[in-house]
Amino acid sequence: GQQLNQSPQSMFIQEGEDVSMNCTSSSIFNTWLWYKQDPGEGPVLLIALYKAGELTSNGRLTAQFGITRKDSFLNISASIPSDVGIYFCAGRTTSGTYKYIFGTGTRLKVLA
Amino acid sequence: DAGITQSPRHKVTETGTPVTLRCHQTENHRYMYWYRQDPGHGLRLIHYSYGVKDTDKGEVSDGYSVSRSKTEDFLLTLESATSSQTSVYFCAISEILAGPSEQYFGPGTRLTVT
Numbered sequence: 001g002q003q004l005n006q007s008p009q010s011m012f013i014q015e016g017e018d019v020s021m022n023c024t025s026s027s028i029f030n031t032w033l034w035y036k037q038d039p040g041e042g043p044v045l046l047i048a049l050y051k052a053g054e055l056t057s058n059g060r061l062t063a064q065f066g067i068t069r070k071d072s073f074l075n076i077s078a079s080i081p082s083d084v085g086i087y088f089c090a091g092r093t094t095s096g097t098y099k100y101i102f103g104t105g106t107r108l109k110v111l112a
Numbered sequence: 113d114a115g116i117t118q119s120p121r122h123k124v125t126e127t128g129t130p131v132t133l134r135c136h137q138t139e140n141h142r143y144m145y146w147y148r149q150d151p152g153h154g155l156r157l158i159h160y161s162y163g164v165k166d167t168d169k170g171e172v173s174d175g176y177s178v179s180r181s182k183t184e185d186f187l188l189t190l191e192s193a194t195s196s197q198t199s200v201y202f203c204a205i206s207e208i209l210a211g212p213s214e215q216y217f218g219p220g221t222r223l224t225v226t
Contacts, residue, residue: 003154031213042202042217043155088155090215098143098162098208099170100215102155 006089006103014111019076021106023089031092032072033100034063038085046087047074081110115139116218118203124224131190133221135203137183143206144186145215146170146178148199155202161186193225 004023013019023032031050035043047058049065049072056063060077072089089103115138125131135144145160147170157170159178167178175197177189190197203218 033215035217040220042219045214045216048214092208092213098160098206099157100145100206104154 004089004091004101004103006106008106009104010107010109012109012111013079015079015081017079019079019083019108020073021087022071022073023091023103024071025091025101026070027091027093027101028069029072029091029093030069031100032063032065033090034061034072034074035088035090036085037088037105043088076108079108079110081112084108084110116203116205116216118201118218118221120221121219122222124226125193126226127194128192131193131223131225133188133201133203133223135186135188135218137186137203137205139205139207139216140183141205141207142183143208144180145204145206146176146186146188147202147204148172148197149202149220150199158188158201190223193223195225197223198225199223 004025006023034047036046037043047056047063052069053067054065062075064073086105086107088105090100092100117136119134146158147155149155156172158172158176159170161167161180179187201221204215206215
């Protein structure tokens with residue numbers, strides 16, 4: 001099935017550093033969602049984006065809907081140990097489908 | 113947090129036995145989904161529902177069936193469980209309107225088929 005290309009696949013960072021990750025697609029999307037998943041739990045929605053060029057923040061997290069509508073970016077500023085987890089992007093195409101397509105995930109590890 | 117519960121949360125079953133997983137929502141959302149999550153594959157859609165008694169297949173629907181007799185409940189059935197169906201299963205809901213749409217996930221069910 002179709003998946004989004006998400007990068008990086010994993011990253012180790014020092015506490016206090018900023019983090020960037022992105023998702024790209026061959027299809028145009030009208031919705032981008034970013035999730036965080038902790039071990040043994042379901043994905044939790046962090047940020048939702050609905051318009052090309054939109055920039056939305058949630059605390060230390062900032063996400064952007066790419067102007068081409070084929071990509072999205074998530075930034076985490078001043079990382080802390082509890083940011084550890086897997087971050088997923090998800091998108092919904094403009095074809096009127098009810099389905100969401102998911103990225104492969106970025107595993108983030110923060111070193112105190 | 114969205115009001116989504118899944119039951120059971122953990123289950124171990126034997127090959128060839130039927131298994132039913134339940135998803136219950138209190139949000140009155142129209143759309144419900146079942147995904148499986150496996151290492152190296154991410155989240156893959158099994159089936160989804162766009163209303164009571166309205167369901168459709170996802171990308172990995174073979175060996176699974178679903179039913180939705182009430183807005184709040186979406187059942188996933190493995191008619192005859194196989195070891196390849198060992199996975200973590202997530203239910204999700206959304207209320208897709210003409211514009212904005214968000215999808216929320218349940219806590220998951222870890223299924224082991226021995």
